[in-house]
Amino acid sequence: MASPIPTAPRGVGHLRGEEPFPVAARRALADPQLRRNLARATSTIRGKRAAVVAELPDWEQLRTAGQAIKAHTLRHLDGYLTELERQVTARGGTVHWAADASAANQIVTGLVTATGAGEVVKVKSIVTDEIGLNEALAQAGVHAIETDLAELIVQLGRDRPSHILVPAIHRNRAEIRDIFLREMPGVDPGLTDSPAALAEAARRYLRRAFLSAQVGISGANFAIAETGTLCVVESEGNGRMCLTLPETLITVMGIEKLIPCWRDLEVFLQLLPRSSTGERMNPYTSMWTGVTPGDGPQAFHLVLLDNGRTATLADPAGRQALHCIRCSACLNVCPVYERTGGHAYGSVYPGPIGAVLSPQLTGVSDNASLPFASSLCGACYDACPVKIDIPSVLVHLRAREVAAAGHAHPEAITMAAASWVMASPARWAAAQHASRLGRVLGRAGRIRRLPPPLSGWTAARDAPAPPAQTFRQWWQAERGGAAGGRRAGRTRRQWWRAERRGRQ
Amino acid sequence: MRVALFVTCLADTLFPDVGKATVRLLERLGHQVEFPQAQTCCGQMHTNSGYLRDALPLVRHFTEVFAGCAAIVVPSGSCTGSVRHQHAMVARRFGDEALARRAGQLAARTWELSEFLTDVLGLDDVGAYYPHRVTYHPTCHSLRLLRVADRPLRLLRNVAGLDLVELPDAEVCCGFGGTFAVKNADVSTAMLADKMRSVLATGAEVCTAGDSSCLMHIGGGLSRLRAGTRTVHLAEILASTRD
Numbered sequence: 001m002a003s004p005i006p007t008a009p010r011g012v013g014h015l016r017g018e019e020p021f022p023v024a025a026r027r028a029l030a031d032p033q034l035r036r037n038l039a040r041a042t043s044t045i046r047g048k049r050a051a052v053v054a055e056l057p058d059w060e061q062l063r064t065a066g067q068a069i070k071a072h073t074l075r076h077l078d079g080y081l082t083e084l085e086r087q088v089t090a091r092g093g094t095v096h097w098a099a100d101a102s103a104a105n106q107i108v109t110g111l112v113t114a115t116g117a118g119e120v121v122k123v124k125s126i127v128t129d130e131i132g133l134n135e136a137l138a139q140a141g142v143h144a145i146e147t148d149l150a151e152l153i154v155q156l157g158r159d160r161p162s163h164i165l166v167p168a169i170h171r172n173r174a175e176i177r178d179i180f181l182r183e184m185p186g187v188d189p190g191l192t193d194s195p196a197a198l199a200e201a202a203r204r205y206l207r208r209a210f211l212s213a214q215v216g217i218s219g220a221n222f223a224i225a226e227t228g229t230l231c232v233v234e235s236e237g238n239g240r241m242c243l244t245l246p247e248t249l250i251t252v253m254g255i256e257k258l259i260p261c262w263r264d265l266e267v268f269l270q271l272l273p274r275s276s277t278g279e280r281m282n283p284y285t286s287m288w289t290g291v292t293p294g295d296g297p298q299a300f301h302l303v304l305l306d307n308g309r310t311a312t313l314a315d316p317a318g319r320q321a322l323h324c325i326r327c328s329a330c331l332n333v334c335p336v337y338e339r340t341g342g343h344a345y346g347s348v349y350p351g352p353i354g355a356v357l358s359p360q361l362t363g364v365s366d367n368a369s370l371p372f373a374s375s376l377c378g379a380c381y382d383a384c385p386v387k388i389d390i391p392s393v394l395v396h397l398r399a400r401e402v403a404a405a406g407h408a409h410p411e412a413i414t415m416a417a418a419s420w421v422m423a424s425p426a427r428w429a430a431a432q433h434a435s436r437l438g439r440v441l442g443r444a445g446r447i448r449r450l451p452p453p454l455s456g457w458t459a460a461r462d463a464p465a466p467p468a469q470t471f472r473q474w475w476q477a478e479r480g481g482a483a484g485g486r487r488a489g490r491t492r493r494q495w496w497r498a499e500r501r502g503r504q
Numbered sequence: 505m506r507v508a509l510f511v512t513c514l515a516d517t518l519f520p521d522v523g524k525a526t527v528r529l530l531e532r533l534g535h536q537v538e539f540p541q542a543q544t545c546c547g548q549m550h551t552n553s554g555y556l557r558d559a560l561p562l563v564r565h566f567t568e569v570f571a572g573c574a575a576i577v578v579p580s581g582s583c584t585g586s587v588r589h590q591h592a593m594v595a596r597r598f599g600d601e602a603l604a605r606r607a608g609q610l611a612a613r614t615w616e617l618s619e620f621l622t623d624v625l626g627l628d629d630v631g632a633y634y635p636h637r638v639t640y641h642p643t644c645h646s647l648r649l650l651r652v653a654d655r656p657l658r659l660l661r662n663v664a665g666l667d668l669v670e671l672p673d674a675e676v677c678c679g680f681g682g683t684f685a686v687k688n689a690d691v692s693t694a695m696l697a698d699k700m701r702s703v704l705a706t707g708a709e710v711c712t713a714g715d716s717s718c719l720m721h722i723g724g725g726l727s728r729l730r731a732g733t734r735t736v737h738l739a740e741i742l743a744s745t746r747d
Contacts, residue, residue, distance in 0.1 A: 021688070022687065022688050022689075022690065022691070025688065025690060025691050026690045029690050029691065029694050035694075335676050335677045335679070335695050336688075336691055336695070339691060339694045339695060339698075340691060371554075372683075372684070372687050372688065373688060373691075374681070374684065375644070375677050375679060375680065375681025375682075375684045375692070375695070376552060376644070376681055376682070376684070377644035377648070377677035377681070378644055378645070378647075378648035378649060379644075379648070379675075379676075379677070381648070382648060392593075395551065395552055395554065397554075398552070398553060398554030399554040399555075399556045399597075400554075401554060402553070402554035402555055402556075403554075411553075412555070415550055415553065415555040415558050416555075416558055418549075418550070418558070419547075419550060419555070419558035419559070419561055419562060422513065422544040422545040422547075422562055422565075423544070423561040423562060423564075423565050424544075425541065425542040425543070425544060428513075428544040428545075432516070432517050435517060446727055448728075453686050454686060456685070456686045456687075456689030457685055457686055457689065457724070459689060459693070460689070460693040460696065460725060460728065461693075461696070461721065461724030461725045461727075461728055462723075462724045462725075462727040462728045463720075463724060464518050464519070464720060464723075464724070466517065466518060467518065467519075467520055467521075469520060470516055470517055470520055471511050471515060471516045471517075471520035471522075471523035471524065472511075472516055472539075472541065474520055474523075474524060475523075475527075475539045475541070476541070479539070
């Protein structure tokens with residue numbers, strides 16, 4: 001048997017939490033400020049998204065097209081990746097292949113230190129956060145400056161991003177002002193929490209970095225195989241600065257982000273802004289192809305990252321998670337995410353997409369609680385612009401985790417026993433009869449306390465006490481099934497007969 | 505017509521009135537209801553918890569029990585969703601293509617109650633009478649797996665005496681989610697708190713839905729708070745008459 005395909009290694013990057021989801025979620029749920037910030041922000045974005053999506057009569061066809069392009073690309077990923085490499089190289093870029101986070105960090109750190117730069121400016125990029133690039137650069141003595149406003153807030157606050165698109169969604173204006181006053185060199189001590197004042201403070205701080213930076217580092221929203229063109233979409237213009245001003249540009253990209261040709265971009269540039277920020281078009285779309293002498297960066301490096309993506313691709317039922325275009329629409333509609341925020345997921349990919357992506361990148365056993373962090377309500381599937389059937393993938397990953405956990409733990413034994421009982425009507429009727437013993441726990445038809453694991457239910461909810469008669473017993477008594485309820489049944493049968501006569 | 509009732513394991517055991525109401529309603533509308541007594545459970549809890557191997561015998565059993573039935577009616581959007589969207593998948597996962605095919609055919613003859621009333625019987629008005637202020641919670645699986653859309657609301661609008669009030673944020677999950685309510689009890693409770701806030705804001709006496717499971721969740725929370733609002737299954741409202 002071939003050795004298993006490697007997943008993202010431990011000890012580097014940010015794909016694993018320190019605690020299981022329910023434990024981390026409990027702490028988040030207890031923070032009223034966080035709950036309020038998240039509820040306000042997600043409901044605002046939800047409303048904007050719904051309005052701009054409703055404008056397009058062909059939205060469903062666009063979703064289907066997006067799904068089809070991604071599925072096709074992944075099926076032929078090997079060919080398109082080598083085509084991309086050929087095209088980037090032919091246009092003066094250099095392509096590097098990174099099997100995992102450590103390899104990617106080593107490549108990028110080596111490239112930066114070779115330029116002699118002590119500082120780099122960064123475009124908002126989740127993949128560089130996935131691999132822990134900033135920490136790796138810091139170890140090599142290089143300071144990475146996040147230039148996206150929200151990423152800057154997170155970086156200055158020594159915090160972690162909690163949302164794919166809006167990394168500081170868990171912070172409100174007052175908290176951001178406090179972070180700036182505390183951490184931003186040269187900030188005006190009279191700074192107010194008005195959005196314009198906060199943006200102006202960030203602008204002044206970043207301007208110096210943009211003008212002096214020798215190296216820019218970005219991720220990529222798309223790479224076009226047929227021409228080797230890279231594409232970044234953004235709202236603030238900081239990305240455009242990082243992509244055009246420095247002499248050296250390094251782009252780190254997951255191998256699943258490429259699309260075959262320019263025509264495909266037409267679909268995604270409609271799907272992405274409407275799904276993510278709720279805009280018809282994002283303010284800045286930057287595209288570059290290799291190196292142009294005398295214009296923009298004169299050295300361009302593309303680092304293609306695997307880090308568990310090939311392992312994900314190998315699972316036919318789970319691979320659709322690689323279709324994701326990182327719009328975060330699923331986060332904004334998720335009732336679980338809205339209440340816990342992103343930190344509870346422990347990975348740079350939070351919310352519903354994170355619950356299906358992180359466990360596949362790391363191997364399910366390293367993120368075993370994430371596939372269960374969902375009520376399977378399905379809102380994410382409806383919102384996804386490339387139709388990732390997240391609920392079905394969650395169930396599939398639960399099955400993978402259950403298969404890996406074996407048969408000997410209490411839940412597996414309970415489930416097997418329930419299956420054995422329910423596969424037989426006689427055993428099922430007997431079990432129902434036994435469950436009526438639960439009536440002694442009830443008062444006025446309600447049970448207020450149950451033993452573990454059901455104590456989680458009765459901590460906040462009453463449970464119904466079993467009724468005196470199951471439906472099945474009633475039916476038998478009324479409709480002449482088995483003996484037992486016959487006497488009572490006769491009068492009921494008479495009642496039914498009378499009712500039928502009355503109708504005729 | 506002859507209609508087979510799949511009452512669901514939950515209603516059978518804990519909410520028999522839902523099954524009785526479904527029988528009463530369908531018979532009042534002139535149909536012959538049968539209850540295949542060998543029925544047990546659709547296996548949804550096993551499937552959604554990841555115990556697909558344990559779900560397989562339940563899928564097989566369901567498919568055998570209802571094989572000869574022309575129309576199967578279920579007073580649950582969630583269990584209908586399991587039959588329609590999961591049974592064939594479970595069978596296929598274990599290489600039983602014949603079972604997957606039979607399950608697929610059966611799924612095409614299985615209807616959630618409001619679908620059956622409106623689509624198969626062509627009724628929006630079932631002649632019910634229910635003089636209460638009621639709000640309706642669209643359960644996630646009836647809404648997003650089955651796409652029942654406004655079918656239950658059409659039925660409720662035609663109930664005499666019923667004062668239907670719109671539920672704010674109706675389409676947000678109540679937080680039940682099967683074993684989710686136990687495994688992630690804190691998140692589930694936070695979702696329930698918001699759902700109860702919405703229900704209570706309507707001033708309704710009754711919160712209704714097409715799933716006993718979600719109603720058990722919402723009702724369990726309201727009961728704990730002594731909120732004075734109760735949960736009643738859609739079938740029970742539609743089965744009520746003046747007499």
